[in-house]
Amino acid sequence: MNCLPMFEPIRSDLGTVEERMLAAVGEAEEPLSSALAAILSSGGKRLRPALVILSARLFQWDPEPVTNLAAAVEMLHTATLIHDDTIDEATMRRGHKTLNATWTRSATILAGDYLFARAAALAANTSSTHVALIFAQTLLTICQGELRQMLSLFDWRGSREGYYQRIYAKTASLFASACEGGATLAHAPEDQARALKDCGRCLGMAFQIVDDILDFAGDEQRLGKPVGSDLRQGIATLPVYYYLQNGGQEALVEAALDRCAGEQDTRDRAIGELVAAVEASGAIASCRQEAQSFVRHAVETLAPLPDSPYRRALCELAAFVVSRDV
Amino acid sequence: MNCLPMFEPIRSDLGTVEERMLAAVGEAEEPLSSALAAILSSGGKRLRPALVILSARLFQWDPEPVTNLAAAVEMLHTATLIHDDTIDEATMRRGHKTLNATWTRSATILAGDYLFARAAALAANTSSTHVALIFAQTLLTICQGELRQMLSLFDWRGSREGYYQRIYAKTASLFASACEGGATLAHAPEDQARALKDCGRCLGMAFQIVDDILDFAGDEQRLGKPVGSDLRQGIATLPVYYYLQNGGQEALVEAALDRCAGEQDTRDRAIGELVAAVEASGAIASCRQEAQSFVRHAVETLAPLPDSPYRRALCELAAFVVSRDV
Numbered sequence: 001m002n003c004l005p006m007f008e009p010i011r012s013d014l015g016t017v018e019e020r021m022l023a024a025v026g027e028a029e030e031p032l033s034s035a036l037a038a039i040l041s042s043g044g045k046r047l048r049p050a051l052v053i054l055s056a057r058l059f060q061w062d063p064e065p066v067t068n069l070a071a072a073v074e075m076l077h078t079a080t081l082i083h084d085d086t087i088d089e090a091t092m093r094r095g096h097k098t099l100n101a102t103w104t105r106s107a108t109i110l111a112g113d114y115l116f117a118r119a120a121a122l123a124a125n126t127s128s129t130h131v132a133l134i135f136a137q138t139l140l141t142i143c144q145g146e147l148r149q150m151l152s153l154f155d156w157r158g159s160r161e162g163y164y165q166r167i168y169a170k171t172a173s174l175f176a177s178a179c180e181g182g183a184t185l186a187h188a189p190e191d192q193a194r195a196l197k198d199c200g201r202c203l204g205m206a207f208q209i210v211d212d213i214l215d216f217a218g219d220e221q222r223l224g225k226p227v228g229s230d231l232r233q234g235i236a237t238l239p240v241y242y243y244l245q246n247g248g249q250e251a252l253v254e255a256a257l258d259r260c261a262g263e264q265d266t267r268d269r270a271i272g273e274l275v276a277a278v279e280a281s282g283a284i285a286s287c288r289q290e291a292q293s294f295v296r297h298a299v300e301t302l303a304p305l306p307d308s309p310y311r312r313a314l315c316e317l318a319a320f321v322v323s324r325d326v
Numbered sequence: 327m328n329c330l331p332m333f334e335p336i337r338s339d340l341g342t343v344e345e346r347m348l349a350a351v352g353e354a355e356e357p358l359s360s361a362l363a364a365i366l367s368s369g370g371k372r373l374r375p376a377l378v379i380l381s382a383r384l385f386q387w388d389p390e391p392v393t394n395l396a397a398a399v400e401m402l403h404t405a406t407l408i409h410d411d412t413i414d415e416a417t418m419r420r421g422h423k424t425l426n427a428t429w430t431r432s433a434t435i436l437a438g439d440y441l442f443a444r445a446a447a448l449a450a451n452t453s454s455t456h457v458a459l460i461f462a463q464t465l466l467t468i469c470q471g472e473l474r475q476m477l478s479l480f481d482w483r484g485s486r487e488g489y490y491q492r493i494y495a496k497t498a499s500l501f502a503s504a505c506e507g508g509a510t511l512a513h514a515p516e517d518q519a520r521a522l523k524d525c526g527r528c529l530g531m532a533f534q535i536v537d538d539i540l541d542f543a544g545d546e547q548r549l550g551k552p553v554g555s556d557l558r559q560g561i562a563t564l565p566v567y568y569y570l571q572n573g574g575q576e577a578l579v580e581a582a583l584d585r586c587a588g589e590q591d592t593r594d595r596a597i598g599e600l601v602a603a604v605e606a607s608g609a610i611a612s613c614r615q616e617a618q619s620f621v622r623h624a625v626e627t628l629a630p631l632p633d634s635p636y637r638r639a640l641c642e643l644a645a646f647v648v649s650r651d652v
Contacts, residue, residue, distance in 0.1 A: 028470060029470060029473075029474065031477075032470070032473055083435060083436070083439065086432075086435065087432040087435060087436070104476075106412075106413040106476060107473060107476055107477075109409060109412065109413060109435055110409070110413075110469055110472050110473045110476065111473070113409065113439075113442070113465070113469045114466065114469040114470060114473065116439070116442060116465075117462055117463075117465035117466040117468075117469055118462075118466060120446050120458075120461075120462040120465065121459060121462035121463055121466060123462075124450070124455055124458035124459040124461070124462050125455075125459060126455075127455050128455070129450055129451075129452075129453050129454070129455050129458060132446075132450035132455065132458045133447060133450040133451060135446075135450070136443055136444075136446040136447035136449075136450050137443075137447055139439070139442075139443035139446065140440065140443040140444060140447060142443075143436050143439045143440040143443055144354060144355060144358070144440060146436050147355075147358055147433060147436050147437070147440065148355065150430075150432060150433055150436065151357075151433075
C-alpha cells in the first residue's frame with residue numbers, strides 16, 4: 001500500500017485498516033461485494049483513518065476498536081461519495097468509473113446505504129456508545145450540510161459564515177470526529193479529546209479551503225477534473241467571497257452563477273471568465289492565508305502533548321494539508 | 327393518537343415514542359424538519375415500536391433507552407420507505423404524496439440518509455453497544471435484501487427459499503430486532519431475548535406473507551393501491567409460487583413477469599389474468615395457512631413467559647397480523 005510519507009510510523013496500522021474494510025465489504029453478496037471492494041481500493045489518501053490512528057496512538061493504544069473506527073470513518077466517507085456521485089450524476093472519480101456509471105441509480109443508492117450500515121456496525125463494534133453516538137451525529141451533520149448546500153445553490157449573496165458552516169458539515173466534522181473518536185477510544189482525558197477534536201476540525205477546514213482553491217487554481221490534469229467544477233454546480237466558495245470583498249465585479253459572479261442562464265455556452269464562458277478573474281485577483285492568496293491560519297491553530301492544539309512520532313506525523317500532516325496541489 | 331386496540335396497555339408509551347420521533351426530526355433545519363415530521367405523522371400502525379415496548383415491558387421496564395430504540399426502529403423503517411419510494415419513483419404512500427413527489431430525487435435521497443442517521447443516533451443513545459450493533463446489522467440485512475431483490479427482478483423460477491430470505495430481509499429482520507432489542511434493554515435473560523427475537527421474526531414473516539396476499543386479493547380502495555403491484559415491479563411472491571406448485575400455468579406467469587414484453591398493455595393484461603388465476607386457485611388459502619403457521623410459532627415462543635397484559639397484547643397482535651385486510 002502506498003501511503004503519504006508522514007504516515008510511515010502507522011504504515012502497518014493503516015494496512016490493518018485496509019484489511020478490515022475489505023473484510024467488512026467481503027461479507028456482502030456479489031456483485032455488491034466486488035463493487036464496494038473496487039471503490040474502496042481505488043485510491044484516496046486515507047487521511048481520515050490516519051487521523052483516527054494518530055489521535056489514538058498519542059494515548060493508550062488499543063488496536064481492535066481503533067481499527068474498527070478508522071475503517072468506519074473511511075467507509076462513511078466513501079458512502080457519502082457514492083451518494084454524491086449519484087446526486088451529481090458523476091461518472092468518474094479518482095480516475096475510475098463511478099458505481100453510478102455502471103449500476104442503475106437505484107442500485108447505487110442501496111450500495112451507499114449498505115456501506116453506511118457497514119460503517120455504523122463497525123462504529124458500534126468499538127464497544128463505546130459514546131463513539132457510536134459521535135459517529136451517528138457526524139453523519140447527521142454531513143447530511144444536513146449537503147441538504148443546506150442543495151437548497152442554497154446559485155446563492156452567492158449568502159454570508160461567508162454560511163460557507164464556513166457548509167465546509168464544516170461537509171469535511172471538517174468528519175475530520176473532527178476521527179480525531180475525537182480515536183482519542184476517546186484510547187482513553188484520552190476529556191480535555192485532551194476535546195483538543196484533538198478541535199485539531200481535526202481545523203485540519204478539515206484547511207483541507208476543504210485548499211480543495212476550493214484547487215478548483216480555481218489547480219492543475220486540471222493532476223486533479224482529473226476541470227477547474228470551475230463548483231461554479232458549474234452552482235456553488236460559490238471562499239475564493240469567490242474574497243474576490244468580491246477585494247472589489248471584484250459582481251456582474252461576473254452573477255453571470256457565472258446564473259441559475260436561469262439561457263444558453264449553457266453563455267454560462268460556461270462566464271465561468272471561465274470568473275475563474276480567470278479570481279486567479280488574477282489576490283483572492284487565492286487570501287484563501288491560502290486563511291487555510292494556513294486554521295493549520296496553525298491545529299498545530300497549537302497539539303502543543304501541550306509530549307513529543308512523539310505520532311504528534312510529529314500530525315504536524316507534518318497539517319503542513320501537507322495546505323501545501324498539497326492535488 | 328389512534329392506536330390498534332391491543333396496544334391499549336402501552337398507549338401512553340407509544341405517545342412518548344411519537345414525541346421522541348418528532349423531537350428528533352425537529353432538530354433538523356427547515357424545510358427538512360417539517361417534511362420529515364409530516365412523513366412520520368402520516369400514518370403507519372406503529373407495529374415496530376409497539377414490538378420494542380411490549381418486549382421490554384415483559385421484563386424490567388426502563389423507559390428512556392426503550393423509547394429511544396422504539397423511535398429509532400420506526401424511523402429506520404420510514405427511512406427505508408423514503409429510499410424505496412425514490413427507487414420506485416412512487417408518488418403516493420398511505421394516501422399522501424411522497425417526499426419524492428415534491429422534492430428533487432437528490433434531496434429525497436439525502437432526507438432518507440438524514441433519517442437513517444437520526445435513527446442510528448437514537449439507537450446509539452440506548453447506551454447499549456449490543457443494541458446499536460443489532461440495529462446496524464438490521465440495516466445491513468435490509469439493504470442487502472433490497473439489492474438482492476433488485477438483481478432478481480422478473481426471476482420467477484428462483485427457489486421458494488429465495489422468497490423467504492427476501493421477506494426476512496425486507497420485513498422480518500426488523501421485527502426480530504425490535505423484539506430482541508426491547509428485551510435486551512429490559513435485561514431479559516439471554517435465552518428469553520433469543521425467544522423474543524424468534525417471536526418477532528415469525529410475526530414479521532407472517533406480516534409480509536399477508537402483505538403479499540393482499541397484493542393479489544386485497545381491496546384496492548382500502549389498500550390505496552392497485553392489486554398486482556408486485557408483479558408490475560417484476561416481483562414474484564408466495565401466491566405465485568403456490569399457484570405454480572398447485573398446477574398453475576407457467577405461460578401465464580411468464581407473460582406477467584416478462585421483462586422484455588413489447589407492449590406495456592400486453593403485460594398489464596397478462597398481470598390481470600395472472601391475478602385472477604391466482605385468486606381462483608387455492609394459492610391464497612395455502613399462503614394464509616403458512617402465515618398462520620408462522621403466527622402459531624410466534625405465540626408458542628411466548629408460552630414460557632408469565633401471563634401479563636403485555637404478553638396478551640403480543641398474542642393479540644399475532645392474531646391481528648394474519649386477520650388484517652389492510
